[in-house]
Amino acid sequence: MKVVAVYSTKGGVGKTTAAVNLAWEASKEFRVLLWDLDPQGAAGFLLQVKPKKVKGGVGALVAGQSRVSRAIRSSEYDNLDVLPADASYRDLDLVFDHAKKSEQRISKILEQIDREYDVVILDCPPGAALVAENAVFSAHAVVVPLVPSPLSMRSLDQVTEFVSASVSKARVVAFLSMVDRRKTVHRDAVKNLPGGQTPVSRVVVPATVQIERMGTERAPIGSYAPTTEAARAYGELWTLVAKVVKPRARKRKH
Numbered sequence: 001m002k003v004v005a006v007y008s009t010k011g012g013v014g015k016t017t018a019a020v021n022l023a024w025e026a027s028k029e030f031r032v033l034l035w036d037l038d039p040q041g042a043a044g045f046l047l048q049v050k051p052k053k054v055k056g057g058v059g060a061l062v063a064g065q066s067r068v069s070r071a072i073r074s075s076e077y078d079n080l081d082v083l084p085a086d087a088s089y090r091d092l093d094l095v096f097d098h099a100k101k102s103e104q105r106i107s108k109i110l111e112q113i114d115r116e117y118d119v120v121i122l123d124c125p126p127g128a129a130l131v132a133e134n135a136v137f138s139a140h141a142v143v144v145p146l147v148p149s150p151l152s153m154r155s156l157d158q159v160t161e162f163v164s165a166s167v168s169k170a171r172v173v174a175f176l177s178m179v180d181r182r183k184t185v186h187r188d189a190v191k192n193l194p195g196g197q198t199p200v201s202r203v204v205v206p207a208t209v210q211i212e213r214m215g216t217e218r219a220p221i222g223s224y225a226p227t228t229e230a231a232r233a234y235g236e237l238w239t240l241v242a243k244v245v246k247p248r249a250r251k252r253k254h
């Protein structure tokens with residue numbers, strides 16, 4: 001099972017949007033679990049999935065008192081399941097802090113469903129806390145959305161350093177997000193950032209009303225606007241990530 005963490009130290013960069021669309025793209029070929037680790041629960045909202053009430057919340061999952069399969073919900077899309085966040089995720093850092101081998105708890109939980117899924121997408125909250133450490137520890141790739149701005153570019157350096165400082169061998173894959181080509185700084189970023197010594201790919205997701213519609217459609221953009229530039233960009237992003245993590249479609253264990 002391959003694990004992809006969608007992560008940035010900065011909020012408001014299109015992280016959850018990317019996670020949802022990557023999961024949907026991957027589900028065309030693989031069995032996918034999207035795990036929403038952000039207490040805001042936006043990924044579950046966008047896929048119209050409500051969290052199950054699990055006794056003890058996420059703390060029970062981390063402590064091994066509850067099976068993760070009990071908290072997983074099906075989406076309306078084939079091969080795409082969701083582990084939605086609930087209010088208990090607000091305390092997830094504290095839960096990890098009190099657990100043994102605290103940076104390995106997500107990895108341990110995922111071992112329970114290793115035969116059930118080919119790909120897991122982790123929608124991580126912003127910041128550099130224990131949740132992020134767990135996600136990076138378990139990930140084969142870390143996908144970083146970048147809005148062309150000095151602060152956002154600084155976040156790429158922070159993520160790269162964060163991954164390098166961990167024991168993870170995950171590869172960082174960055175892409176330009178919410179790009180407005182009417183702005184000179186955005187056009188310059190598209191021209192100058194990809195390639196070279198940076199992990200910035202040539203994938204460019206535009207700032208468009210079609211992406212904003214995800215909040216009202218509550219669906220991946222490829223399902224309602226498949227011919228748009230944004231939908232094609234997320235398809236390209238998944239193709240790139242798949243080349244990095246090399247998932248395999250396996251037979252389900254019975």
